[in-house]
Amino acid sequence: ELPLTFHCLNKLIKLDLHGNKMRVPPKETIKQGIEQTRTFMRSLQQGSVQYFRMRLMLVGQENVGKTSLKRQLERTLAVNKISENKTDTKSTNNNNNNTLKNLPTQILSTDGIDISRLEIEAVFNGQPKTVTFTTWDFAGQEVYYTTHQFFLSKRSIYLLVWDLRYDESSSKVEYWLDSISARAPNAPVIIVGTHLDDSKYSTSTGAAELKQNMDKIVAKYSTRFANIVDFAVLSCNDGTNVPQLIELIREIVQQDKSIGQNFPTAYVKLEDTILQERKKFNPPILEWNDYKQLVTSLYPFEDNELIAATQLLHELGVIVFHNILSEDSFVILDPQWIADVFASIVTTKHNFGKNDGILLHSFLPQIWKSYDPKLHKPLLSLLQRFEVMVELEQTQEQLQKMNLVSNPLYNGKSLVPCLVPDCTDLPKLITQFWPPLNASTIEFGVRYKFDFIPHSLFTHIAARLCKFARSNSNSNSNISPLSSSSIISAATNNGIQSCSLGWHILAIYRNQMLFSTADKQDTCFVSRLIQESAIDVRVRGQKLANLVIRIVNDIIKELSKTWFKISVQIFLQIPENINPQSAFIALDKVVEANLRGESTISIMTKDSSDGDNQIINFGSIIPDIALAEFGEIEALNPPITPSNGTINDWSNSSGRWLQNVEQRIAIRTEQKEKRKEKQKERRRTLKRTNTVAKVSSIAKGPKLFGISLEEIMENQRLIDSTKQYPIILDVLTKLLFNLSAERTEGIFRIPGHALTIGQLRDQLNKLDFNINCSDVHTIAGLLKLWLRELSEPVICAELYEECLQSTNSTEATLSVLNKLPRLNRIVIEFVVRFLQQIVTPENEQFTKMGVDNIAMVFAPGLLRSPNSDPMILMINSEREKEFIRQLILNLPNGATIILDGISIATPRSNITTTSTTETTN
Numbered sequence: 001e002l003p004l005t006f007h008c009l010n011k012l013i014k015l016d017l018h019g020n021k022m023r024v025p026p027k028e029t030i031k032q033g034i035e036q037t038r039t040f041m042r043s044l045q046q047g048s049v050q051y052f053r054m055r056l057m058l059v060g061q062e063n064v065g066k067t068s069l070k071r072q073l074e075r076t077l078a079v080n081k082i083s084e085n086k087t088d089t090k091s092t093n094n095n096n097n098n099t100l101k102n103l104p105t106q107i108l109s110t111d112g113i114d115i116s117r118l119e120i121e122a123v124f125n126g127q128p129k130t131v132t133f134t135t136w137d138f139a140g141q142e143v144y145y146t147t148h149q150f151f152l153s154k155r156s157i158y159l160l161v162w163d164l165r166y167d168e169s170s171s172k173v174e175y176w177l178d179s180i181s182a183r184a185p186n187a188p189v190i191i192v193g194t195h196l197d198d199s200k201y202s203t204s205t206g207a208a209e210l211k212q213n214m215d216k217i218v219a220k221y222s223t224r225f226a227n228i229v230d231f232a233v234l235s236c237n238d239g240t241n242v243p244q245l246i247e248l249i250r251e252i253v254q255q256d257k258s259i260g261q262n263f264p265t266a267y268v269k270l271e272d273t274i275l276q277e278r279k280k281f282n283p284p285i286l287e288w289n290d291y292k293q294l295v296t297s298l299y300p301f302e303d304n305e306l307i308a309a310t311q312l313l314h315e316l317g318v319i320v321f322h323n324i325l326s327e328d329s330f331v332i333l334d335p336q337w338i339a340d341v342f343a344s345i346v347t348t349k350h351n352f353g354k355n356d357g358i359l360l361h362s363f364l365p366q367i368w369k370s371y372d373p374k375l376h377k378p379l380l381s382l383l384q385r386f387e388v389m390v391e392l393e394q395t396q397e398q399l400q401k402m403n404l405v406s407n408p409l410y411n412g413k414s415l416v417p418c419l420v421p422d423c424t425d426l427p428k429l430i431t432q433f434w435p436p437l438n439a440s441t442i443e444f445g446v447r448y449k450f451d452f453i454p455h456s457l458f459t460h461i462a463a464r465l466c467k468f469a470r471s472n473s474n475s476n477s478n479i480s481p482l483s484s485s486s487i488i489s490a491a492t493n494n495g496i497q498s499c500s501l502g503w504h505i506l507a508i509y510r511n512q513m514l515f516s517t518a519d520k521q522d523t524c525f526v527s528r529l530i531q532e533s534a535i536d537v538r539v540r541g542q543k544l545a546n547l548v549i550r551i552v553n554d555i556i557k558e559l560s561k562t563w564f565k566i567s568v569q570i571f572l573q574i575p576e577n578i579n580p581q582s583a584f585i586a587l588d589k590v591v592e593a594n595l596r597g598e599s600t601i602s603i604m605t606k607d608s609s610d611g612d613n614q615i616i617n618f619g620s621i622i623p624d625i626a627l628a629e630f631g632e633i634e635a636l637n638p639p640i641t642p643s644n645g646t647i648n649d650w651s652n653s654s655g656r657w658l659q660n661v662e663q664r665i666a667i668r669t670e671q672k673e674k675r676k677e678k679q680k681e682r683r684r685t686l687k688r689t690n691t692v693a694k695v696s697s698i699a700k701g702p703k704l705f706g707i708s709l710e711e712i713m714e715n716q717r718l719i720d721s722t723k724q725y726p727i728i729l730d731v732l733t734k735l736l737f738n739l740s741a742e743r744t745e746g747i748f749r750i751p752g753h754a755l756t757i758g759q760l761r762d763q764l765n766k767l768d769f770n771i772n773c774s775d776v777h778t779i780a781g782l783l784k785l786w787l788r789e790l791s792e793p794v795i796c797a798e799l800y801e802e803c804l805q806s807t808n809s810t811e812a813t814l815s816v817l818n819k820l821p822r823l824n825r826i827v828i829e830f831v832v833r834f835l836q837q838i839v840t841p842e843n844e845q846f847t848k849m850g851v852d853n854i855a856m857v858f859a860p861g862l863l864r865s866p867n868s869d870p871m872i873l874m875i876n877s878e879r880e881k882e883f884i885r886q887l888i889l890n891l892p893n894g895a896t897i898i899l900d901g902i903s904i905a906t907p908r909s910n911i912t913t914t915s916t917t918e919t920t921n
Contacts, residue, residue, distance in 0.1 A: 007042035023257050028155070028315035029308065039308040043264035051263040054253065055156035055317050056118060056133040059148075059180070061171040062140030064163045065194035068236035070137050073118060076242045112343025113138055113151065115336040122250050124260045131253050133157075134317055139343075145418075145455040147342040147388065149564070151335070152183040153317055157190070157252055164193040164201075164210065164233060168217055177225050178452035182565045188229045188252050191217070192245065197235035267309045269299050271318055278333035283375060285337070288329040341379060342388060344368060346418055357420030357508070359389065361412040377409055387463040389414040415466060415508075417459035423509040433506050433514045434525050437540075444545050444622055445538040445573025447584055448556050454564050458528040458535065462513050464555050465526065466505065517541070524548050538573070547878060549622070572621045590618060594751060618751060703765035704728050706789045709823050719767055725826045731769045732783045733834045739776040742838050743846040748857045752778030757785060787831070787861030794828050795863045796820060803863060804879040806886075813886040828862065832887045839888060855885035 001024040015034050022030075029040045058066040114137040122131050136156075138148050158180050162171035173191065180189055193214070200206040214231060222228055230248055234241035253259050273295060278284040286294065291310075295301055301309065310331065314321035320332035332338050343349075344367055345359065352367060353359035364376055371379065383389045391414045423429055437443055503524075506514040511528040522541025529536060537552045539545045553570075560568045571584035585601065593601050600617050704712050704726070712726050720727060741747050756778050760771060764782075773779060787794065795803055799816055806812035817825055835858065837843070839851045859880040867876075 002037075002041060004041055004045040007038045007045065009038070012038075021257065023261050026258060026261055026263075026312070028312055032308065032311055035304065036308045036311065039304045040264065040312075043266050043305055043308070044262060047265035048262040049265055049268050050129075050260045051268065052129050052131045052259055053316060054131060054133055054256070054259060055153055056135045056249070057152070057156045057158045058135065058137045058161060059158060059176050060138075060140055060161035060173075061163075064140065064161045064171050065236045066140065066159075066161045067114070067137055069159065069161060069192065069194060069234075069242075070114075070116070070118075070135055072236045072239055072242050073135075073246065076239055076246060077118065077120065112144060112147070112347065113336070113339040115339065120246065120250055120253065122253050122259075124254065129260065131259060136317075139348075141348055144343070144346060147339075147346055147386075149179075149183070149454065149456055150342075150386065151317075151339070152180065153315075154184040154187050155258060155316060156184060156187050157249060158184075158187055160189055160191045162191070162193055164195050164213075165198055173217075173221070175455075177221060177228075179454060181225060181227065182452065182454070185227060185565075187227060188256075189225065189227050190229060190245070190248060190252075191221070191231045193231070193233040194236055196233050196240055197237050264309070266299060266301065266305065267312060270295060270301070270306075270309050271313055273298050274313070274319060274333055281333060282372070283337060284333035286331050286333065288331065291331045338382075341382065342386075345383060345388060345416060353416050353419045355421070357416050358392075359414050359416050359419075361410045361414065364410060380409070380414070384414075387417070387460050389416050390463050390466050415463075417463045417466075417508075418456065420459075420462075420508055420510050423507075423512050426512070429507060429509075429512065429514070433516075433523065434538075441540055442545070443538060443540045443573075444549060445536065446549060446553070446587075446622075447571040447573060448535045448537070448560075449569045449571060450533045450535075450560070450566055452566055453528070453530075453533045453535070454566070457559060457564060457566075458511060460559055461526065461535070461552070461555055462508060465513065465515070465552070466508075526552065536573075550877075574616060574621060585616070585621070590622070594618060594754065598753075617746075704767070705761055705765055705786060706791060708790065708792045709794070709827060711791075713823065716767065725823070725830060727769060728764060728786060729827065729830055731771065732779060732786070733830075735771060735773075735779050736776065736783070739774065739779065741776050741780060742840075742843045744776050745846060745848050747776065747838065747847050747849055748780045748784065748854060749849060750777050752781030754781075757781050761785065784857065784861055787858070790861075793862065793864035794824050794831070796824060797864065797866050800863060800866060803883045804876060807879060807882040810886060810890045813883060814890060817887075817891075828887070829891065831858070831862070832884075832891050835888050836891070851885055851888050852881070855881045855888060859884045 001022060012034055015030075015037065017030055024044070025037055025040045029037055058070055060066055116135050116137075118133040118135050120131050120133065122129055136151065138144070138151075160173060160176050160180070162168050162173050168174075177189065180187060198206075201210055210233070214233065218231055229252060232241060232245050232248065234245060236242075277294060292301075292303075292306060295306060310319070310321050313319050317335060320335055320338055321329075345353075350367065352363045361380075364380070365373065368376055368379065380389070380391070384391055391412060503515045504518055504520075506516055506523070508514075511530070513526045514523065516523040522539070522545075524540075525536075525538045527536050528534075535556065537549065539548050556568065560566050570587040572587055572590060574583045574585065590601060600615050602615055703715065707715075709726065712728075713723075716723065716727050723730075753775060756773060756775065760773060760778070760782055763771070771779075795816075799819055802819075803813075803816055806816055817828060820828065835854050838847065839849065839854050844850050859877065862884060863880045865876050865880075
């Protein structure tokens with residue numbers, strides 16, 4: 001235990017308790033950080049009581065007897081209590097008998113989650129104590145798995161129930177063991193076989209068969225899953241072996257060091273207050289300020305103490321709590337209520353939305369008839385927040401065809417991803433939207449390989465991708481269950497500004513999703529491969545490739561790491577037109593090769609003979625911008641403190657993706673703000689180090705990289721005081737033309753030699769412009785690096801938003817240049833006029849780099865978002881590209897820049913074309 005005086009360490013900045021098996025404070029508090037730990041110890045010093053509470057989770061497939069087992073546990077414990085009280089008065093016995101009569105005998109299938117309480121007597125340090133279990137009975141139908149993930153907890157005992165009469169695989173025992181291990185790796189698990197009363201087990205042959213099956217199951221799972229503490233077989237009908245199961249639970253509890261911990265008296269009083277007061281609220285949900293007022297009127301809590309206590313009760317499953325220190329945060333006083341809300345949509349009790357996954361809001365009054373109509377809009381927002389539903393915006397044409405009602409809420413519709421049906425005709429789907437690859441089509445593929453892939457992972461990926469897309473209003477496809485006129489807009493992190501990225505949903509099913517650009521020239525196919533435990537992302541065309549690969553990578557890695565707690569390996573697909581076997585290569589190998597300065601990698605294929613491997617260029621398997629992002633994407637994501645993985649974690653990890661209809665619940669604490677600043681600095685550092693493979697350090701003295709344009713001009717005056725713009729631009733662009741960059745395939749897309757780039761960077765930092773390099777891709781990479789490493793972007797940060805808003809008007813786009821400082825304007829015009837000569841139609845047939853490709857590559861170096869949020873960065877990247885594209889297309893294409901009476905020559909290609917006409921102003 002930490003000493004009670006720990007709270008006096010006000011200057012403590014680091015506390016590492018990893019590996020310490022402490023009872024006090026609890027792990028849930030330690031994970032919240034030093035301040036919450038200090039608050040807990042201060043509260044503990046003011047008074048404490050022992051805490052004997054835990055969760056008992058009953059999980060497994062449907063119809064295996066989970067609910068029957070829970071009822072039999074209740075009945076057996078009630079009988080035991082009667083037996084202990086035989087000497088009591090007759091009235092007491094009558095009361096106990098009434099308790100038995102009140103226990104239901106007819107068991108109906110659980111809908112969602114049923115939460116109740118159970119008490120078991122146990123002995124701690126020689127003293128008898130009552131341990132109170134909150135029992136969570138999880139419905140076993142697959143449709144519920146999406147919402148079950150919200151509630152799996154570490155501070156629990158799991159009873160994994162299966163039907164002895166059938167093979168354990170039919171009860172998905174392995175799936176549940178994987179799920180528990182991912183969410184609560186150290187939580188004790190008892191595998192319980194039911195239906196021992198079946199007649200076949202009454203014979204010697206049946207008993208021998210049962211023993212053989214149990215031996216097989218023990219051998220199969222006990223070595224793989226260390227958290228399995230025992231196996232049990234019993235009957236829920238006659239109670240055979242149920243007392244033994246209770247005794248086993250009692251032994252586990254008595255050995256659990258978290259049971260009987262000292263908790264602050266104030267925390268326990270808060271729990272009692274919540275349990276008493278939540279029945280008075282309909283719904284049992286309070287805004288933070290209302291909750292604070294309720295609690296402090298009954299018990300004096302300081303702000304930090306109330307936050308710490310509330311967060312801990314959330315971890316223990318007493319309440320559901322969202323977003324600390326937010327005016328918009330709220331507390332759900334009754335977890336059963338939110339579980340019922342989930343089950344009102346994701347259920348087997350009605351068929352709304354079951355055919356195509358689309359739920360018409362006109363059905364909500366019937367579905368939610370037990371709720372006050374005033375709650376329907378907040379309920380819808382809550383379900384959207386947890387990605388149980390994704391609201392679909394509708395076109396005017398579609399609304400005109402509907403029988404509209406006065407309340408606009410009921411005129412809408414939502415996609416319920418977990419209700420989307422299986423694809424019954426996958427060959428037809430592939431034929432229609434994913435024909436055989438031809439020689440001219442560019443395709444990139446990424447495979448995410450998992451040891452275990454939860455059922456609900458793909459539904460959450462699909463839900464998040466839907467927020468970046470709109471369905472194709474011109475589609476005549478009848479294969480997609482998603483209505484063709486539904487429009488889904490992507491929302492930025494603040495939930496206020498929205499924009500469409502122009503993706504059109506073609507089809508969405510339980511394990512497949514296809515979307516494309518408006519012209520269907522670029523298509524993306526995301527699929528879940530059940531047998532391979534993998535998710536494949538395949539993109540055809542150049543427009544979508546960078547953005548889609550980056551976004552999907554961010555989504556999958558975030559879900560895997562922060563919510564599902566599962567490991568993932570990433571592989572890149574070798575396109576069919578390069579290798580018909582569609583081989584895969586580990587991304588790690590490509591990244592390592594890129595960091596060594598290599599631009600190709602050798603792979604062994606079925607066609608390789610006599611030890612000759614196939615040489616693959618990186619540019620053919622992944623766009624270089626996406627490759628760089630794979631190295632940086634983790635740094636862009638704010639770190640998530642390890643937690644029990646309860647519903648609050650889902651809110652924190654996915655909040656930036658979700659659009660709340662009324663207002664976004666995302667206010668950051670002071671610690672998060674500090675962490676955000678660190679992430680900004682780390683991102684800048686990664687851009688300077690990962691891109692050039694962490695090569696030699698910057699030379700001392702004057703330099704040209706990593707500083708501002710003004711500092712560069714000041715430094716270069718040591719050798720030339722007449723130049724009106726950075727000399728490095730002249731040197732690199734002329735060298736690129738000398739190396740025929742305008743006729744080189746993949747220019748600015750194919751990465752150069754990273755080690756050489758680093759050496760040339762050091763040379764230029766010494767103002768030595770005598771470059772001796774014949775690799776055009778290395779020089780191109782050096783130019784991109786110089787722009788990207790400017791301490792302040794060429795397009796000033798204060799003009800960033802105006803740039804994004806100006807893309808609909810050529811005049812507005814060009815007018816932004818007039819607002820730039822003189823030096824910045826010279827540099828941007830110089831670079832744009834250089835790029836204009838690269839993207840001429842005559843050159844594009846050689847480079848395969850059109851204006852869209854070039855704009856995508858150069859936008860990150862010329863524009864830089866002041867916001868570090870990953871979602872905003874990804875959404876804005878498309879608009880940044882469009883701004884640079886407009887400049888390339890519309891800036892007067894001339895040989896000189898005339899500014900303030902000074903004429904500045906721009907680099908010119910030796911190739912004369914009709915699209916590079918000379919102009920002077």
